[in-house]
Amino acid sequence: MHTESKSTKLNELQAMAICGNDISSSCLYVSALTILYAGQFAWISLLVVAGVLFLFQRIYGEVVGALPLNGGAYNALLNTTSKQMASVAACLTILSYMATAVISANEAMHYLHNLIPMLPLSIATIALLAIFMGLALYGIGESAIVAVVIFITHLAALSLLVIVGSFYLLTHGIEVFQANWQLPVASGGIMTALFLGFSAAMLGISGFESSANFVEEQAAGVFRKTLRNMWMVVSFFNPAITLLALCIIPLAQVGAHKESLLAFLGETAGGRWLGLIISVDAVLVLSGAVLTSFVGVTGLIERITLDRILPNFFLVRNKRGVNYRIVIGFFILCVSVLFATQGDLGALAGVYTFSFLAVMALFGLGNLLLKIKRAKLPRPVKAHPMAVLIAVVCVSAAFWGNALLNPSSLFVFFQYLVPSLGFIFLMLNRGRILRILLYSIDYLYRPVRHYVLQSSLYLRKMLHKINSQEFVFFTKGDDVAVLNTVLQYVQNNEKTGRLKIVTVMNPGQAFNEPLRHDLEVLDRAYPEVKIEYLELVGTFGPELIEEYSKKWDIPKNFMFIGSPGDRFPYRLSELGGVRLII
Structure with a gap:
């Protein structure tokens, strides 16, 4: 999503608020969920999750630092594998955003319903989705202002809960925690309880992937700070609040208050006033998670549409520079899901769970492929390969654990995923x-x-319109094997019959006769692709790309280059969307 002025970028607080509302709202449900599965060891499971998220900081930092474009896992896989594989990641991410928006809006209205009993839940949920659709249509800058207000309010409410809860312990002691600690562990033993608690607690980092989907709207250096800040928020509040709950609330009462455990914790520790504050905060921050979904999905769908996976119908912008058709389409999708489930969103929670975990695993896979296939690509940080493997294994274990806990939800997940993949398959073919x-x-x-x-x-x-789109590959004088790889990539991933092979030469440089000869061989080997060879005099960079993109009327994301080396003077983001294919 772009504002009317592309020079306006989100600062650290604005970017953090947009993705932070999603991930920080997790404590409203993950504390109770983890306690139900891990009992008195729930806070340990949440600390393990914090450790896994620490690994993902560098994983995301490396990939997005090397490829600073919207799209998250889709962008990582698009530049390291095929468009088909990247489309799977895009599908999973869109499903995750859809489920997040619907569930967050519905849960927010459930909290509000507790305060206003006569509130009609379904109508209120649709109204909330419509409000944030309107905000998203107005622009990401205005959305960020609302997100900042919600985020600061939420952190203040959580801090107040921790302070009041800590004071309660000082005056009442830890007898409740000692009693909870002495309770027998559920069947399976401590390790099973910790594993199941860890699997459930992994939902507490949902939203961590959102920042990568609108990185182009963030100011320089902000993205890595959002990763650090999200890790700090989750690592402190989720274990701390869960530990406070175990110190104040008997385990036997957690199940009865699992829908609003934090409000019950606040009421127990501080009185009715604190419970009311937490309930109001829940309404606000869950609403903020809806906004995160609109912002994240807009950046992602715009990117996959530019890559011709979806029709150009979605690229039309309003006067404020917003892809309004994407925003409205996402709203319609969310409302249709709400009607299809008739307000019973228990099954949709499985879609949310498994799609999010799959996206995290695919991002880790994209990091490993980036190390192998794009080793020379400059990046600000690097994640150790063993750390990436550990993170992917942990996420995969959480996926398996949730499948054991909710096998019916896994079936529902595939019910949503298969038609989505089918639609993408149709568009690609x-x-x-x-x-x-x-x-x-x-x-x-x-x-x-x-x-x-x-x-x-x-x-x-x-068909002619699809095949007539011309593509460009800038070569430094590659040998015939490299150029053959380029032709194979174009044939396998792009629907075109025209390709310009362009080399940029310094003034006075002699013509590259061997390259001309190689292209004549490839022209005969690929009769279905019309190859045009051009030699330009100048300096390869953003200005030359901009000039010839306009002159040839070829979008920059239809221009390809090989992986630049460490001495390349420009970042990939400065090339305006030029793609790496070697």
């Missing part, structure tokens, strides 16, 4: 599908030739 439709029309409708010819002409125009 729409060229082939159009050819099949052409053949079918010619075969089945010969008796009505007139109508067939009209339909055929229309489809051929669509």
